[in-house]
Amino acid sequence: MGNETGTGTRDLLIETARDLFLLQGYGATGVAEIVRVAGVRPGSLYYFFPTKEDLLIAVLEWYRDNIYEGLLQPVYERIDDPLERVFGILDGYRQMLLLTAYDQGCPIGNLALEVTNSHPRVRELLKENFVQWTDEVARNLTLAAGRLPAEIDIPGLSEYILSVMEGAIMLARTYRTIDPYDNAIAHLRDYVDRMVEDGTNWAKPSRFRHASDGEKTL
Amino acid sequence: MGNETGTGTRDLLIETARDLFLLQGYGATGVAEIVRVAGVRPGSLYYFFPTKEDLLIAVLEWYRDNIYEGLLQPVYERIDDPLERVFGILDGYRQMLLLTAYDQGCPIGNLALEVTNSHPRVRELLKENFVQWTDEVARNLTLAAGRLPAEIDIPGLSEYILSVMEGAIMLARTYRTIDPYDNAIAHLRDYVDRMVEDGTNWAKPSRFRHASDGEKTL
DNA sequence: CCCATGATTGAGCGATCACTCAACAGTATA
DNA sequence: TATACTGTTGAGTGATCGCTCAATCATGGG
Numbered sequence: 001m002g003n004e005t006g007t008g009t010r011d012l013l014i015e016t017a018r019d020l021f022l023l024q025g026y027g028a029t030g031v032a033e034i035v036r037v038a039g040v041r042p043g044s045l046y047y048f049f050p051t052k053e054d055l056l057i058a059v060l061e062w063y064r065d066n067i068y069e070g071l072l073q074p075v076y077e078r079i080d081d082p083l084e085r086v087f088g089i090l091d092g093y094r095q096m097l098l099l100t101a102y103d104q105g106c107p108i109g110n111l112a113l114e115v116t117n118s119h120p121r122v123r124e125l126l127k128e129n130f131v132q133w134t135d136e137v138a139r140n141l142t143l144a145a146g147r148l149p150a151e152i153d154i155p156g157l158s159e160y161i162l163s164v165m166e167g168a169i170m171l172a173r174t175y176r177t178i179d180p181y182d183n184a185i186a187h188l189r190d191y192v193d194r195m196v197e198d199g200t201n202w203a204k205p206s207r208f209r210h211a212s213d214g215e216k217t218l
Numbered sequence: 219m220g221n222e223t224g225t226g227t228r229d230l231l232i233e234t235a236r237d238l239f240l241l242q243g244y245g246a247t248g249v250a251e252i253v254r255v256a257g258v259r260p261g262s263l264y265y266f267f268p269t270k271e272d273l274l275i276a277v278l279e280w281y282r283d284n285i286y287e288g289l290l291q292p293v294y295e296r297i298d299d300p301l302e303r304v305f306g307i308l309d310g311y312r313q314m315l316l317l318t319a320y321d322q323g324c325p326i327g328n329l330a331l332e333v334t335n336s337h338p339r340v341r342e343l344l345k346e347n348f349v350q351w352t353d354e355v356a357r358n359l360t361l362a363a364g365r366l367p368a369e370i371d372i373p374g375l376s377e378y379i380l381s382v383m384e385g386a387i388m389l390a391r392t393y394r395t396i397d398p399y400d401n402a403i404a405h406l407r408d409y410v411d412r413m414v415e416d417g418t419n420w421a422k423p424s425r426f427r428h429a430s431d432g433e434k435t436l
Numbered sequence: 437c438c439c440a441t442g443a444t445t446g447a448g449c450g451a452t453c454a455c456t457c458a459a460c461a462g463t464a465t466a
Numbered sequence: 467t468a469t470a471c472t473g474t475t476g477a478g479t480g481a482t483c484g485c486t487c488a489a490t491c492a493t494g495g496g
Contacts, residue, residue: 007443025332027245031484041445042485048443052484103335112392113331114243117321126392156401159389163402164378167385171377174330174344183374184381191409225473249454259475260455266473270454437496444491452483461474466467 010048012038018059022107025114026056053119056111060125063107067132082143083192089137090165090185094178097169102176105169108133112166134158147196164188228266230256236277240325244274244333271337274329278343281325285350300361301410307355308383308403312396315387320394323387326351330384352376365414382406 016038020029031052035042049055063070075088096104108129115122137158141148148154168184234256238247249270253260267273281288293306314322326347333340355376359366366372386402 009443024335025245027243030482032482043446043487044444046485046487050485105331109388110331112388113323113328116391117242123392123394130389130392157405159398160382160402160405163385163389163398164382165385166388167381167383170327170330170384170388171348171381173334174341174348176341180377180381184378187375187378187409191405194412227473248452250452261457261476262474264455264457268455439494439496441494442492445487445489447487449486450483451485453481454479455481456479457475457477459475462472464469464471466469 009038009040009044013040013045013048013055014058014062017055018062018107021056021059022104022110026111027114053122056115057119057121057125060108060111060122060129064125064129064132067129067136072136082140083147083196085140086137086161087185087189090161090188093165093169094181094185097172097178097181102173105173106166109166109169130162134162137161149195152195161188227256227258227262231258231263231266231273232276232280235273236280236325239274239277240322240328244329271340274333275337275339275343278326278329278340278347282343282347282350285347285354290354300358301365301414303358304355304379305403305407308379308406311383311387312399312403315390315396315399320391323391324384327384327387348380352380355379367413370413379406 013034017029017034020034020037031042031045034055035045038045045055049058071089071092075085075092079085079088093106108126112126112130116126134155135158138154141152141154141158145152145154164184164187168181171180171184172178231252235247235252238252238255249260249263252273253263256263263273267276289307289310293303293310297303297306311324326344330344330348333344352373353376356372359370359372359376363370363372382402382405386399389398389402390396
């Protein structure tokens with residue numbers, strides 16, 4: 001973490017690229033723009049990063065290493081209840097959408113669909129970020145497990161929550177209104193509330209009914 | 219639709235761009251590549267489309283005008299039950315993920331996060347495609363309304379289903395495994411099943427939190 | 437002092453980017 | 467045949483792309 005040696009140019013480039021990638025995407029952000037905003041010359045960038053993709057990797061590593069300071073801590077300072085902390089995290093993305101007028105959503109989700117077919121290391125880091133997010137949600141759900149059905153699949157539910165959030169951000173950014181996000185979180189809240197209040201009646205989602213599995217459904 | 223006049227070059231360019239945008243994204247696909255794959259010269263493209271963005275607009279209009287043939291009809295031929303038709307549509311995306319080895323997800327979702335900050339007409343068409351998809355799901359849910367709670371917000375639930383699907387595709391493409399998609403659809407199936415099987419006990423998701431019994435929160 | 441090392445400079449590389457345009461071909465109508 | 471209109475051609479535009487590199491600077495140790 002603390003890069004105590006050096007002049008700070010490397011960190012400056014990572015943070016500049018991070019912000020520009022978030023606003024414009026990876027492909028739409030040129031190296032020339034990054035170095036111009038950072039106030040350095042192209043050679044300096046390529047002294048630290050062999051390619052533009054290595055800079056993207058460093059940005060994704062930054063997100064992975066700063067999830068607590070940037071995402072969790074502001075929520076955990078306000079909220080103690082583990083279940084409400086999960087919805088607090090979701091509310092953080094809501095604030096981001098509103099404050100940036102839907103220009104910024106989830107940094108990882110933005111990049112995920114854009115660079116999925118690129119270098120394996122990039123995909124690996126996208127996955128690491130998603131897994132870290134999911135694990136943190138799962139940790140909170142485990143702390144609230146007393147209120148949830150015993151047979152609940154906490155990792156699966158956590159991943160489901162991530163799916164809902166990413167999809168809802170996509171719709172909110174496209175529509176440029178918060179309604180799709182609020183609608184999705186409300187449904188999610190209802191789903192979780194049902195587990196809390198009626199745990200014994202909760203059916204573990206397991207029956208996979210894919211048409212591809214053969215039988216014609218009527 | 220039936221462009222009976224002309225030589226077909228315009229349609230050929232739209233379909234070629236559609237396929238390349240789906241595989242590589244909008245920004246990563248160059249005009250030179252489109253005309254090379256289509257077997258025409260750059261001048262022909264710019265005879266029909268003033269800018270590359272106008273070609274993207276034509277592609278989005280194509281998706282809007284061909285949702286039935288490309289997405290719904292293959293499902294509706296197999297499945298009659300309106301509720302199962304919804305999950306049949308979702309299974310179509312599952313097949314796409316598997317058949318393309320996670321290279322192709324939802325064509326609209328791919329573009330949505332990439333070009334959200336571009337020309338208003340593009341955003342408008344992305345929205346039109348999402349709304350059309352949601353409306354079709356809502357139509358099916360309405361046909362199945364007899365099995366659903368009377369007070370259910372069908373448009374809201376339809377939009378929620380779209381959120382879940384788009385987020386699940388994002389995760390499946392990043393992880394390069396179908397598990398996140400199956401997990402999300404299973405949770406969605408469970409959510410809908412609960413409404414069908416226990417409609418009277420279903421509460422409209424809005425202000426339903428920690429009803430009567432002891433408050434543990436904070 | 438000298439030197440090694442880390443860091444920076446800035447001109448400039450070839451390739452590709454979206455895009456242009458004057459010339460021309462094909463076909464139908466007059 | 468003459469005119470008009472729809473497409474097509476392909477060389478070529480300036481700008482920007484990611485990236486290179488020999489030269490230079492700053493700094494601390496021996």
